[in-house]
Amino acid sequence: MVRTESRIIFATVAVFIALAGLAGLIRGLLFDSTDFIRFGAAGLVAGVACFVLLLNPSAGDDS
Template identity: 60%
Template sequence: MVRAEYRIVVAVVAVFASLAGLSVAIDGLLFDKSGLVRYGFAAMVVGVAAFVLLLNPASAGDE
């Protein structure tokens, strides 16, 4: 049970990381900075992927 709580906390951090990546990507688009756009989209993709992986239900043997 304790392990699931840590996964939820890390998933919340991943959501905020993806929101920060979205913010950086939009900032890069507005001020024409291609490096910020790439890093922002990469952070967003990594954050969403981590969120999905962390909140997948565990198998019966993982309890």
């Protein structure tokens, strides 16, 4: 039970990282800043990937 709750908390943090990456990506596109575009895209991809991996049930989970 405790392990599942920590995974949900980390998945929530990953969603906020993805949202921050999206905001950085949009800011980079609006102000023509390649650094914001690169880091925003990386944050978006990393946040979504972590979210999917953390909430994907593994084969060993019985809960």
